[in-house]
Amino acid sequence: MNARSAIGFRVERAGPLALLQDAGRFGVRHLGVTQGGPADLHGWAWANYLAGNAWGTPALEITFGGLELVAGQGLTVAIAGADLAAKHNGKPLSLWRTINLKKGDQLTFGTPANGLRAYLAVAGGFAAEAVLGSVSCVMREQLGGFDGQGNRLADGDELTITGPGSDNPEREAPASERPDYSAPVTLNLLTGAQIAAFTGKSIFDAFNAEWRVDNRADRMGVRLTGPKLRCTIESLISEGISLGAIQVPPDGQPIALLNDRQTIGGYPRLGNLTPLAASRLAQCQPGQVVRFRAVSIERALPEYRSFRSMFD
Amino acid sequence: MNGMANPTLERAGLDGWMVRLFDTIEEQNLLWLTALSHECEVAFGAALVDVVPSYTTLLVIFDPLQLTPCDVRIQLVNILARLEPDEAGAEGELHELPTWYDASVGPDLQRVAELSGMTTESVIETHSRQQYRVFALGFSPGFAFMGLLDESLKCPRLATPRAKVPTGSVAIAGRQTAAYPAVTPGGWNLIGRTTARLFDRNREGFSLLKVGDRVRFVGVSRTTFEKQGGDVTPVKDKVAP
Numbered sequence: 001m002n003a004r005s006a007i008g009f010r011v012e013r014a015g016p017l018a019l020l021q022d023a024g025r026f027g028v029r030h031l032g033v034t035q036g037g038p039a040d041l042h043g044w045a046w047a048n049y050l051a052g053n054a055w056g057t058p059a060l061e062i063t064f065g066g067l068e069l070v071a072g073q074g075l076t077v078a079i080a081g082a083d084l085a086a087k088h089n090g091k092p093l094s095l096w097r098t099i100n101l102k103k104g105d106q107l108t109f110g111t112p113a114n115g116l117r118a119y120l121a122v123a124g125g126f127a128a129e130a131v132l133g134s135v136s137c138v139m140r141e142q143l144g145g146f147d148g149q150g151n152r153l154a155d156g157d158e159l160t161i162t163g164p165g166s167d168n169p170e171r172e173a174p175a176s177e178r179p180d181y182s183a184p185v186t187l188n189l190l191t192g193a194q195i196a197a198f199t200g201k202s203i204f205d206a207f208n209a210e211w212r213v214d215n216r217a218d219r220m221g222v223r224l225t226g227p228k229l230r231c232t233i234e235s236l237i238s239e240g241i242s243l244g245a246i247q248v249p250p251d252g253q254p255i256a257l258l259n260d261r262q263t264i265g266g267y268p269r270l271g272n273l274t275p276l277a278a279s280r281l282a283q284c285q286p287g288q289v290v291r292f293r294a295v296s297i298e299r300a301l302p303e304y305r306s307f308r309s310m311f312d
Numbered sequence: 313m314n315g316m317a318n319p320t321l322e323r324a325g326l327d328g329w330m331v332r333l334f335d336t337i338e339e340q341n342l343l344w345l346t347a348l349s350h351e352c353e354v355a356f357g358a359a360l361v362d363v364v365p366s367y368t369t370l371l372v373i374f375d376p377l378q379l380t381p382c383d384v385r386i387q388l389v390n391i392l393a394r395l396e397p398d399e400a401g402a403e404g405e406l407h408e409l410p411t412w413y414d415a416s417v418g419p420d421l422q423r424v425a426e427l428s429g430m431t432t433e434s435v436i437e438t439h440s441r442q443q444y445r446v447f448a449l450g451f452s453p454g455f456a457f458m459g460l461l462d463e464s465l466k467c468p469r470l471a472t473p474r475a476k477v478p479t480g481s482v483a484i485a486g487r488q489t490a491a492y493p494a495v496t497p498g499g500w501n502l503i504g505r506t507t508a509r510l511f512d513r514n515r516e517g518f519s520l521l522k523v524g525d526r527v528r529f530v531g532v533s534r535t536t537f538e539k540q541g542g543d544v545t546p547v548k549d550k551v552a553p
Contacts (some may be wrong), residue, residue: 026361026362028362029363030349030362030364030365031454031511031522032450032452032453032455033453131513140496141494142494143513190323190325190326192324192330193324237337237367237369238367238450239330239366240324240364240365240370242324242327242373244325262450262451262452263449263450264448264450265450272323272325272328274326275325275326297326297382300326301326305377308377
């Protein structure tokens with residue numbers, strides 16, 4: 001914790017799941033330590049940018065809402081991602097833009113109106129001791145977060161910040177960058193891995209059927225239901241799994257693997273969602289319908305690079 | 313010494329390649345996987361984000377802002393063409409894990425004995441006699457998949473995993489053995505408990521065991537186990553075999 005850290009917020013009510021996330025934990029996956037980081041990289045990146053922060057600054061990932069905070073000092077903040085009916089001193093506030101709070105101001109989150117996860121960034125960033133190179137909170141691994149032990153926010157917590165931020169931006173995200181998370185969505189997928197071992201009909205179904213987001217969904221992965229996919233390989237010798245991998249266990253129902261996935265696994269895979277497609281899926285509520293579209297690397301890489309270039 | 317018959321590269325998203333070196337699990341694979349990890353560090357430097365070795369493969373993750381998949385593929389093909397096994401690492405670091413084999417902390421000892429048609433004493437003797445190699449880390453931080461377990465001890469996973477396996481639990485499943493670094497759910501057969509700290513965020517390198525290391529479980533008495541700081545709390549939950 002650095003000498004300039006101070007109390008940014010007091011947690012009046014923690015709600016179901018609020019986690020501190022920087023860009024993720026890297027360079028330790030060979031030890032079985034997962035990547036962590038924001039499930040919706042897009043929303044997280046915008047929140048930080050709108051608060052005037054550099055890429056990688058720790059921000060809060062608020063899932064399902066229910067969080068109530070009181071500002072411990074005057075703060076510049078921004079909220080991006082899901083619409084969780086956020087209010088500033090009881091009045092609805094605008095997402096996707098810079099907001100100024102006074103000491104004692106209340107920031108509350110209700111229930112999801114659109115999407116699942118909102119990101120709250122504060123100018124200068126939230127402050128916590130890095131564990132294995134990152135503050136990203138992975139509860140399953142008991143790593144990261146404000147206490148370093150992988151705990152979600154709890155009632156009464158005091159959230160430290162590094163700050164105040166050096167500049168006082170007045171920023172707003174363009175409309176094109178504010179997704180309607182409830183709209184039907186097509187997810188870009190880079191094929192690979194064992195795709196050739198799936199039957200022809202299953203490959204057809206994978207890219208032509210509608211897939212329903214199951215309620216068995218968390219930061220590890222999202223189950224999808226639809227036609228049964230068949231692979232001539234039932235299981236493999238376990239191997240590394242990268243972000244967005246679409247694995248198909250013997251029940252034929254795909255699972256998209258997200259930030260807190262296990263580092264190795266042995267089910268056949270169709271390929272990987274692009275990082276932005278994985279982000280988009282992380283905002284889908286159970287019951288929503290998604291489709292997969294195979295994209296080439298020539299399309300996926302420039303799309304990702306252009307996304308990242310907005311935050312340089 | 314086996315060689316790499318025909319390594320293949322498979323796309324693993326826009327920032328990764330899966331290098332498939334072997335089709336079967338052999339101890340010798342580890343020398344090639346270690347060598348390839350090292351070569352990737354040299355070749356890609358700061359643009360290398362992660363490498364994940366596992367049994368027969370190496371997953372290579374790079375920074376897609378610094379390198380294109382095409383750049384990395386070309387480099388990997390070049391590296392593979394001149395790759396030599398890491399003979400210096402052939403031995404691997406040897407770790408001895410003090411283990412108290414007992415039904416109270418290893419509630420599946422009896423089941424394993426019945427399945428293998430042995431006494432619990434000979435299960436313990438067979439498990440602790442041999443040296444194991446670490447083939448992969450995964451499942452949870454510092455969880456090492458070790459093998460190969462003696463054929464006579466081969467046993468299926470539990471039908472229903474335990475919700476909480478205590479830290480240090482020594483377990484077997486299939487032809488593999490492992491020790492649980494932290495309290496997690498788990499479906500392996502528990503046969504004892506070690507005092508070794510398998511994952512420590514304050515230790516250089518964090519994980520006690522690394523891919524390629526050698527491990528021996530050394531049976532100790534309850535007194536020694538307790539003296540070395542072992543937790544003798546019995547495993548309580550009963551699960552269906």
